Amino acid sequence: MGGALQVVLGARDDITGAGAGADAAARAGAVEVARLGGLWRVTRPWHPGLRPYLRSYVGYWEAVATPYEARLVPTGRATLLISLAEPFSQVRRLGVRGGGSGRIGSLVVGLEDRPAICTHPGGQEAIRVEFTPLGAYRLFGMPMSELTNLAVEIRDVLGPGAGVLVERMAATPDWAARFDLLDEALLTRLAYGPLPAPEVAQAWDLLSGSAGAIPIARIAAEVGWSQGYLIRRFTQQIGLAPKASARVLRFRHAVALLGRGAASLTEVSTACGFYDQAHLNREFRAIAGTTPGRMVAARRVEGAMALSGSANSSKTAAVAGR
Numbered sequence: 001m002g003g004a005l006q007v008v009l010g011a012r013d014d015i016t017g018a019g020a021g022a023d024a025a026a027r028a029g030a031v032e033v034a035r036l037g038g039l040w041r042v043t044r045p046w047h048p049g050l051r052p053y054l055r056s057y058v059g060y061w062e063a064v065a066t067p068y069e070a071r072l073v074p075t076g077r078a079t080l081l082i083s084l085a086e087p088f089s090q091v092r093r094l095g096v097r098g099g100g101s102g103r104i105g106s107l108v109v110g111l112e113d114r115p116a117i118c119t120h121p122g123g124q125e126a127i128r129v130e131f132t133p134l135g136a137y138r139l140f141g142m143p144m145s146e147l148t149n150l151a152v153e154i155r156d157v158l159g160p161g162a163g164v165l166v167e168r169m170a171a172t173p174d175w176a177a178r179f180d181l182l183d184e185a186l187l188t189r190l191a192y193g194p195l196p197a198p199e200v201a202q203a204w205d206l207l208s209g210s211a212g213a214i215p216i217a218r219i220a221a222e223v224g225w226s227q228g229y230l231i232r233r234f235t236q237q238i239g240l241a242p243k244a245s246a247r248v249l250r251f252r253h254a255v256a257l258l259g260r261g262a263a264s265l266t267e268v269s270t271a272c273g274f275y276d277q278a279h280l281n282r283e284f285r286a287i288a289g290t291t292p293g294r295m296v297a298a299r300r301v302e303g304a305m306a307l308s309g310s311a312n313s314s315k316t317a318a319v320a321g322r
Helices: 019-028 133-140 154-158 160-170 175-192 198-209 216-223 227-238 242-260 265-271 277-288 292-297 311-316
Strands: 004-009 031-036 039-043 054-062 068-072 078-083 090-093 107-109 116-120 125-131 151-153 304-309
Touching (some): 078 133, 125 133, 133 175, 160 175, 242 277
Antiparallel strands (some): 039 054, 078 125
């Protein structure tokens, strides 16, 4: 991966020279553009009204259009991708009958507990937003269980107005203006979205805060619900059952530890609550479709593993929040 060349856009500067967009950028915070290998990435500080619901928010485009194929692994987040140019050829969920999306542009992805393969012809330009599960529940306004392990056309989740929004964003070359349009649309939906049950929010905080280590029976006792009722309400609003969520959270914890390179597989297995190294390997194969060693060695950025094409596979990845 090449080094980062950063450009900070203030009140008087923007890539396209559009003054209105630059003024909006100044109000919302400076837009930053970074060159990473063959990819340009665009970020700016998150709107305060969106911050509680976000885990990642980044725009990007390819410096040189290059076809690619990448493996996406579960993150414990829901994703909204606004496609501003070429659509995906396919997003195919492994282990799911009929799990291929076919050609798809802007899309919504619910929580996942198995990998997917995304194929793109090159020339991608997009904005990728990752939400907390309960942030997504409020934004999408539907049971998250209906989106589990699926990549769904944006209009089918957010309605025909989402298509109009995508067209407006694609017609606007200024990234600050694009972020403004999307921020406004997200804030409007969040203002009227359903509120998650406080017990589900508490249960998710307990489970995610422990990286999936707290037993489900203990969580049920903590929130004051029966285990069966907790499972039903949690699955509806989060998208995965508590046990499946715990598996993904343990997997993500293991990925983070392995990425630091400071612990052996045996140490990681123990730290993340796996019975042994064999259990760790089985979970990686089930959740990511690969082994811990191969995942560490693969060209990847925050969850996307390059299978073919250029090093631009980082386009599928998240950018940490600010």
